[in-house]
Amino acid sequence: MIKNKFFIIFSFFLFQTFLTNIGAVEPDEVLKNNAQELRARNISKNIRCMVCQNQSIDESEAPLAKDLRILIRNKIKSGKDDKEIYNFLTSRYGDFILLQPAFKLNTFALWLLPVFFLLIGVYVIFRQNKLFKRKS
Amino acid sequence: MKNHLLKIPFIFFSIILLIFFYLLIIERNPTDIPSALLNKKVQQFETSSLFNSQKFNSSQEFDNNVVLVNFFASWCKPCRDEHKFIKKISEKKNLKIIGINYKDNPKKAIEWLEKLGNPYSNVAIDRNGEIAIDWGVYGIPETFIVDAKGIIKFRHVGPITKKIYKKINLLIDEVKQ
Amino acid sequence: MTSSLGNFSLWVTLFFSISQFFFSRKKNQLKFVTISANGLFIASFISFFLLMYAHVISDFSLVNVFQNSHTTKPLIYKISGVWGNHEGSMLLWILVLTLFNFFIYKLYNDKNSTFIFKTLEIQSLITTGFIVFTIFTSNPFKKMISVAENGLGFNPILQDPALAIHPPLLYIGYVGFSAAFSMSVATLSLNKNESFYWYNYMKPFVLAAWTFLSIGIALGSLWAYYELGWGGWWFWDPVENASFMPWLLGTALLHSLIIADKRRSLQAWVLLLAILTFLLSVIGTFLVRSGILTSVHTFALDPSRGIYILVFTALLGGYSLILFASKSKIYFSNNYFSFFSKEGAILINNIFMVVICSTVFLGTIYPLLIEALTDNKISVGEPYYNSTVVPIILPAILIMGVGPLLSWEKENISKVIKKILPSAIFTLMLSVLFFSIYKIYSLIAIAGVSLAFWIITNNLIIIYKKRFNYSIGMIISHLGVGLLILGVTGSSVWQIEKISKMKINDEIKINNYNIIFKKISEIKGPNYLALKGSFFVYNSKKKLITTLNPENRFYPITGNFTSEASIHTNISRDLYIVLGKGNINNGWTVRVYYNPLVIWIWIGALIIFLGGIASTVQNIKKIPK
Incomplete structure (x- = not known):
């Protein structure tokens, strides 16, 4: 995506990426079966490109992203379901690779706090309304 | 409105800033990603060896030894930089060093090793990067220390520097015991 | 020469900033405050233009110019290069700060003297903080030890007209909130005076x-849409979030100010929001500039800068929030209202905005929390925000449609139904019509499109009925939001993507259009070389509509590659084409996107802007004289 200083230093010793910002999926990767390809794209959008910043492998030009896209497609072809593919990727690369964090102990707050914020908000609105009714 | 409720913004603000402050002063590298495979069993693989067209079977190669595994390629400049440290380790320490040649041209890799010296007891070919993915590798060079039971004890991403070299030396002794 | 002049003018800025602080603390020192406020603005203006001058004439005796400029750069990008880097952008930030400071000073009269003086005092505190930061940690006038022949160049991806004016606009936003912050602190620290209309x-x-x-x-x-090359325009990147969060709170703030103004209630809430909005702007700056997050846009990775901004934020925030905790009690009123009223709708809007803002904030800092508290690392990316923010934003938009129609304090249900019946019917009709054309149904599409029509029809009816008691700026802006939602929904739900390897004369079909790859040529730009593809686009009647010319550029100075998408726009869709890797024998990878309704995002944003300007002008007139 964007070549900041950091990324340049970083990529220096990582896979020597050809730094361009062109979209990623190449025609030769695409699966013949449309439904399978769609699944592959959806998974790819949730998988982080490890050597990029905030970019999914679906959008990334990095060779590793390409390898992972092909790996995902191969696994889909061999009949693995989405969950097995996600499990494989997290077992190798950790939770860091998921752009949509899984719901587990350490992301408990991440997923529940927005709901909690909303509940506080709803409470404030109703309290205000109650006070109004009491006044009038 | 109760008085203590009015302090909530200040309390939240203070907590958040304290966390930021903590993160700023601790020594951290935002690009370091902890390995998911640390303290897990290595992924076994079968491929061909770089030197002779023989099979490379990882379970035979690792076979109850402490092993240093190094992912490298001849096209990777930082691999060249760290090579001297790997040679030093092979000279000083009595341990098996396995190289995994990542997405490389075997001819060039052999030339590269002939020129720079070969510290590896065997080199496996990872032509399309599948072994690397199985090992959770995201940037080469990467170095792993595997203990005699086949458990990954250490992982380093990026070239071995003097500091890392010292750390690896200590770790090897530790793992050997 | 430029270096010493620049440093001198920076020190003069600092001097005036400090003198304004001291003189505004004293009574009857108007003359000195006048000198300080004017001097501050003039000095920062000079230092900013000195740096601009250095960039324009490519004065490589300055580190800043050397690192960020190059003689081959076109003039406009030499100018925008001034704020395209960290140090220069701090100078711009200071310039805008002093400009707003000057505006505040201009509001001075006999009746508001204590309030304006107190505001100027806080404002000069903020300004001093940023000037000290600039001089000591990010000095743009640092001298080169040996003068280089030419500069290191400039990130070519930033060489772009939209991005050239993007930072100044953002800074006017961030810094404008500093005025609200200062006024809020001034209000809190002065004793309450019933007759004083601080909110005006x-x-x-x-x-x-x-x-x-x-x-x-x-x-x-x-910029992201046409430069980054896959048809997206929002990525929930931390840097985007850093500007989006103050925007969300700012939205809440400006709406609740209406209640404070018209109904005298929610005053304490407004004061708090004004403080938090500016604090979030500064925290956003901290997150971006300290390198604490590894975001794609990170400017600099210098811990001393991070620590400085952090300490500064702690002082500002600590002071203002403690003040709020101890002094805000008198600003609570018991002008309660039914939630079925204009105030009620605005309060609900406020709450939704704050909830969304908290969620975005949580998502942005959560990876940091996990890293600090455990030895694990996680990512929070686009899918998280889509699944948390979208469900909260939909009801907010629904209420936004009716809000302006409700009366103050209390509303009668049957009356409301009468009021919204016409727009509800129109919305239904337009939605049915729309889906009979686009014919792809999904829950989010139906929700987005009908909400967009809901907003649009409600506001058009207000205009049609000539209800003059409405603020025209508000109606225009709301209309803009409606159009924006239409564009956002259209482009995210119905995007079609085709990726293929194409050789010369190959053809690709995308939604009734045939695109033929005619030729590819090498061209030479001012500071780049490029491969330019030529694509003829035919419609279903085989008529040539346009030719699209995407480019792959190479900038030899920095060794960067960029890809320039080529886009054909009309009111119903964008055709978006990107040239990828390839060669003459195997063909090139070509990505074609059919992006429906994208233009309405930009038209909507422009209309929001115009409405905002109208409202601003209207409210400037309302300032008590």
Whole structure:
């Protein structure tokens, strides 16, 4: 995506990426079966490109992203379901690779706090309304 | 409105800033990603060896030894930089060093090793990067220390520097015991 | 020479900033405050233009120019290069700060003297903080030890007209909120005076800030849309979040100011929001500039800068929030209202905005929390925000449609139904019509499109009925939001993507269009070389509509590659084409996107901007004389 200083230093010793910002999926990767390809794209959008910043492998030009896209497609072809593919990727690369964090102990707050914020908000609105009714 | 409720913004603000402050002063590298495979069993693989067209079977190669595994390629400049440290380790320490040649041209890799010296007891070919993915590798060079039971004890991403070299030396002794 | 002049002018700025602080603390020192406020603005203006001059004439005796400029750069990008880097952008930030400081000073009269003086005092505190930061940690006038022949160049991806004016607009937004912050602190620290309308002073500043922040964010998105090359325009990147969070709170702030103004209630809430909005702007800056997050846009990775901004934020925030905790009690009123009223709708809007803002904030810092508290690392990316923010934003938009129609304090249900019946019917009709054309149904599409029509029809009916008691700026802006939602929904739900390997004369079909790859040629730009593809686009009647010319550029100076998408736009869709890797024998990878309704995002944003300007002007007139 964007070549900041950091990324340049970083990529220096990582896979020597050809730094361009062109979209990623190449025609030769695409699966013949449309439904399978769609699944592959959806998974790819949730998988982080490890050597990029905030970019999914679906959008990334990095060779590793390409390898992972092909790996995902191969696994889909061999009949693995989405969950097995996600499990494989997290077992190798950790939770860091998921752009949509899984719901587990350490992301408990991440997923529940927005709901909690909303509940506080709803409470404030109703309290205000109650006070109004009491006044009038 | 109760008085203590009015302090909530200040309390939240203070907590958040304290966390930021903590993160700023601790020594951290935002690009370091902890390995998911640390303290897990290595992924076994079968491929061909770089030197002779023989099979490379990882379970035979690792076979109850402490092993240093190094992912490298001849096209990777930082691999060249760290090579001297790997040679030093092979000279000083009595341990098996396995190289995994990542997405490389075997001819060039052999030339590269002939020129720079070969510290590896065997080199496996990872032509399309599948072994690397199985090992959770995201940037080469990467170095792993595997203990005699086949458990990954250490992982380093990026070239071995003097500091890392010292750390690896200590770790090897530790793992050997 | 430039270096010493620049440093001198920076020190003069600092001097005036400090003198304004001291003189505004004293009574009857108007003369000195006048000198300080004027001097401050002039000095920062000079230092900013000195740096600009250095960039324009490519004065490589300055580190800043050396690192960020190059003689081959076109003039406009030499100018925008001034704020395209960390140090220069701090100078711009200071310039805008002193400009707003000057505006505040201009509001001075006999009746508001204590309030304006107190505001100027806080404002000069903020300004001093940023000037000290600039001089000591990010000095743009640092001298080169040996003068180089030419500069290191400039990130070519930033060499772009939209991105050239994006930062100044954003900074007007961020810094405008500093005025609201200072006024809030001034109000809290002075004793309450029933007859003093502090919110009438705050409102034009908030409106101006919000308006410019909105257009700034929109321009950033526009840039991402055509530059980053896969048809997206919002990525939930930490840097985008850093500007989006103050925008959300700013939206809440400007709406609740209406209640404070018209109904005298929610005053304490407004004061708190004004403080938090600016604090979030500064925290956003901290997150971006300290390198604490590894975001794609990270400017600099210098821990001393991070620590400085952090300490500064702690002082500002600590002071203002403690003040709020101890002094805000008198600003609570018991003008309660039914939630079925205009105030009620605005309060609900406020709550939704704050909830969304908290969620975005949580998502942005959560990876940091996990890293600090455990030895694990996680990512929070686009899918998280889509699944948390979208469900909260939908009801907010629903209420936004009716809000302006409700009466103050209390509303009768049957009356409301009468009021919204016409727009509800129109919305239904338009939605049915729309889906009979586009024919792809999904829950989010139906929700988005009908909400967009809901907003649009409600506001058009207000205009049609000539209800003059409405603020025209508000109606225009709301209309803009409706159009924006239409564009956002259209482009995210019905995007079609085709990727294929194409050789010369190959053809690709995308939604009734045939695109033929005619030729590829090498061209030479001012500071780049490029491969330019030529694509003829035919419609279903085989008529040539346009030729698209995407480019792959190579910048030899920095060794960067960029890809320039080529886009054909009309009111119903964009055709978006990107040239990828390839060669003459195997063909090139070509990506074609059919992006429906994208233009309405930009038109919507522009209309929001115009409405904001109208409201700002209206509210400037309302400032008590």
